[in-house]
Amino acid sequence: MTSAVDTPADAARPAAPSGLVAVARAPGWVRYALLAVGLLVAFWLPNGLYPAVAVDILCWALFAVSVDLLLGFTGLMSFGHAAFWGTSAYVTGLVAIHAGLPFPAAVLAGALAAALLALPIGYLAVKRAGIYFAMVTLAFAQMVYYVANEWRSVTQGENGLQGVPRSFFGADLSDDYYFYYAILPIVLLGLLAAWRIVHSPFGRVLVGIRDNPARARALGYPVHRYKLTAFVLSGFLAGLGGGLFAVGHRFVSLDVLHWTTSGKAVIVVVLGGIGTLWGGVLGAALVVRLEDLLSFSGFEAIGLVTGGIFVLVVLLFRRGIWGSVAALALRWRRRS
Secondary structure (H helix, E strand, O other), X not given: OOOOOOOHHHHHOOOOOOHHHHHHHOOHHHHHHHHHHHHHHHHHHHHHOOHHHHHHHXXXXXXXXXXXXXXXXXXXXXXXXXXXXXXXXXXXXXXXXXXXXXXXXXXXXXXXXXXXXXXXXXXXXXXXXXXXXXXXHHHHHHHHHXXXXXXXXXXXXXXXXXXXXXXXXOOOOOOHHHHHHHHHHHHHHHHHHHHHHHOOHHHHHHHHHHHOHHHHHHOOOOHHHHHHHHHHHHHHHHHHHHHHHHHHHOXXXXXXXXXXXXXXXXXXXXXXXXXXXXXHHHHHHHHHHHHHHHHHOOOOOHHHHHHHHHHHHXXXXXXXXXXXXHHHHHHHHHHO
């Protein structure tokens, strides 16, 4: 039986081009302009959309970036990231309800719990590659789902955790509009952390492992240790988004741990662009907004529409939306 660990054949497989290359090679004023536009959109969002939808976009953006950190920059496809998103949501809800801490402290506790859970799961999973890694993460996520469903004295089972408070030193955050601006700095810090990881020497090593793990191992890099670290960091970022999602909805149900949640995160990343980082943010905004429009129109087969769009993007824009636009911009710059 063939081992599922990294092989020379896997190492020789070409990696998807990164949209970060085009952005990195752009003039400085272009990068600063894109950053300014992104910040302006982030501050405007709850004024142009229903604030609750804007909150969901922020949470899913963090979740998508965490998946892209693992998929786009480490080459690991996880179908079990709902375990970290959901674990953080439950821990955040329990801490907020029973300890009465301000919601940032509760969210941090949830993110740390997600990172702690990612450590043993990642230790076992990163020894596999390709579809085997994806199936191992999916199996662990289903185990977490089963535990949450059966541990009704803590998680309340199918009833879920209700009435998760948004306490923050006496401030009234019951209105989603004000809550959006309360969590925006946390989300921006999470996105900044992801950007810093990708652009650090550690991130460069991850890209080298993604492109050719055999060569990275030959150069003396502990490949499994780097993958494990990336897995834990990804789990922490996913937990950060999951905790904010729990406080934003003031309710935690078993859906946050379901495998479809992991699948949705992967779809968001592929739509935006694998290995682009910011493509996950764009994909989250598009998917969450589309689901909101379809649900208000009374259309029930939302998955049929999002799945159809996913297939079209994969067929026509193999690099995703952000990746395709960045590649076109780079090609135009080379010709000019």
